[in-house]
Amino acid sequence: MSASTLLEIENLSTHYVSAQGTRVVRAVDQVSLRINAGETLGIVGESGSGKSTLALTILRVLPPAAQIVSGKMLFEGEDLLQKSDVEMQHVRGKRIAMILQDPMASLNPLFTIGDQVAEPIRVHEGAGRATAWRRARELLKAVRIPAPETRLTQYPHEMSGGMRQRIVGAIGISCEPRLLIADEPTTSLDLTIQAQYLNLLRELQRAHGLALIFITHNLGIIAKMCDQLAVMYAGRVVESGPVSQIFNTPAHPYTEALLNSIPRMNDSAQRLTAIEGQPPDLAAMPPGCAFAPRCVRAFDRCRVEAPPEFTADDDRTARCWLAATCSTPSNMLFRGATA
Amino acid sequence: MKRYIARRVSYCLLSLFLLSVTIFFFVRVTGDPATLLVEPGASEADIAAIHQQFGLDRPLWVQYGIFMVSLAHGDLGQSFYYRMPVMELYLSRLPNSLLLASVAMALSLLIGIPSGILASVRVGRFWDSAGKLFALLGLSLPSFWVGLVLILVFSVYLGWLPSSGSGSALHLIMPAFALGWYFAAAHMRLTRSSMLEVLGSEYVKLARLKGLPQSLVIAKHAFKNALIPVLTLAGINLVIMVNVAVVVEFVFAWPGIGRLLYEGVTFRDFPVVQGVVLMGGAMIVIVNLLVDILYAVIDPRIRLES
């Protein structure tokens, strides 16, 4: 895979403004990310951390209450924020595609599967009905749906959850996009189906040279699927870099806490480790670091001043004052504590 | 689907039964129904004959039996004023009311649905506010007053349209508008809220994410889904329209069943009043059934329910 940069996001911020303009929720706050062609970037965080808003911001499909307040999004060199809505229509589904979490809700109950899969092909490539439906059948085959012929004329409620999610996946890749964003695609699937689906995604990725942004709260999936990782908390990216490095030596206390909270089979400890406290109210953020109230390593500066993003040589970033004291994560004070 | 239809039909029959009981009950609630069932100024002998005919001395359930039997034969009694069977009278006037209601309904949908869609797509802006004003007025103005004002403007001052009677399309315009405005408002409101709900759904979000142009998203994905509750309401409203057209028909002297009801009340022709009310209620129940069946045809989720 070439190391060419596919999507580069710089200081992106998306705010939700209430009807009277009084309450501003900083759903996405100064986020910077990069993904290269063919790569898999995982974005992990709790609910409310801004992951979904980030995904919708990239494709600019936000509700009217949301505003993109600052930043740049360079996709194949073009700034997506400068594009008109019509120009974005040509990007959505065709160059960047997205899979949503709940397949039952994402498929229109009144139209057949064939109709919905063929639709983007007809719109983006101007294909006629017959051609598009043929392509749809092949797409269903590609996502391992048995008896695709019959499925084309069926309705969403006649399928199982796993099948529906595969269909949503088929819709995603139908126009051969360069980038696929998957927003928690396996969260509503049964455990046994999840593994199959993830394998399917990997296959599709390899076959089509797709870059994949995988949004989830499940670190296990990250470990299995992703090359790069970005950890989000309260709308900010608190840590990013290669997955294996972060898992071995997390730079941010939040990441460390997340990793520690995964119960291990041979753990002799009796109690589960949870992270104390609650995520902050995004409309009334504390001064200083957003994670400081819950952080075991917080010190005075953390509560007063919000840390900027610190970059280490090897493409890792961390938004933490601890990272300021050393040049590379390997020198970090807390390194010895991770098991 | 068969089970669904069977269930709906049984509800329908039950409602018709309850309807007849209700009417029956109310007629007798004030004491001696004979006063209602005879013409004004009838003699003692007439009253005795009525007692005989309706079995008013017999126990209630026998009376009800007699009542139901005559209903089953389509016998709604005899009109005092017109001296003909009520059923015949009713059926002769019904087409006129249906015509008026159909035109009024078409108007209300043609105005209501597009303005509702427009209001939902332009939430909070000019068209939404304009639509809300239109809807508010439509729901607050009595239809007969709208009719009277229309007559004042278009018949008396401008002389463009005839003020009463039937017979040409020109006669139809004002009553249809007076009748339809309220329903246009109701349809507009429902379309708007239904569209807003659908526009916020996941499948519309996915449709936009697919890169479909905004017009296609609204026209295809949002519209059909949003329309379901509106059409359901419209179907029921059509029959309601036929029934509440009483005042409008009176104002414009339109020869429909509404006017018939008014005549029945004014001339103290009770069999006519009872007949119109019974038929009106029955029509609504049956149309509800038909709308439910139509629902099943539009929405594949119900159609394929095993």
Next chain:
Amino acid sequence: MSIQTELIGLPPRSPSRFASLRLGDFPLIPALILGGIAFVAIFANVLAPHNPEIGSLTARFRPPVWQTGGSIQYLLGTDQLGRDVLSRLIFGARVSVVVGFTAVIFAGVIGTVLGILSGYLGGWVDQAIMRVTDTWLALPAVTFAIFLAAIVGPSMWNIVIILGLTYWTRYARVVRGEVLSLKEREFVRLAIVAGCSKWTIMRRHIMPNIINSAIVLGTLMLGVVIIAEATLSFLGIGVPPPQPAWGLMLSDGKQGLMVGRWWLTIFPGCCIMLMVLSANLLGDWLRVKLDPQLRQL
């Protein structure tokens, strides 16, 4: 829906709220109008310049004061019996206010009680009440009201009873729905576990929580009831003459319409419109304010 891409520096756009058209939050004008009408209704005796029921035959069909032929004595003109329109409007307010509020309360009480019983007790009580409600709802209100009026004969209190009987079903439906969801709430379950009797629970726990919906529904129904009363009066089976009612005035006015006696039609209609419009706006505001979940009303 358009997508915002404003960059830093531009103020956030605030879409207007769903509520009333006029002022920002509390609909002042509708409330004042309703209050004004109620005030006029109460003090009609003092405010009306003439006796509304007795007219002067020499002063028939006088137009309003600003037209030729009008006079200061009869500000808004006179009707076919020489009765002062303004006075009749003022006394007509009394009918509208009394009938409107009483009928709404009457329907509300019946409907709420039956709705609570139906929703809370469930089982055959629920089924029975619901079937009756559905049937009642199948009869269009106007038709049913006319039917009842034909049976019992017109009088103001009969009208109140008739309207109450016609409209209670709307309450029952909504209240039942609310009760069904309330039943699942923690505090109700606690009360059951604590051993409270069904009646106590219904009275002390369910009822106060239903009041909100009932009030909102009441304000929305006020407009409907007033139009219904006007309709019945217009058709001649509402409040009987000589007592003035706006609907009755419209009925009288119809005769004068073709010869251009517009004041007999426009003024009473405007009164009805103002009252209903105000009730609807107030009801809308209340609905949004008291409980956003009631939006489906």
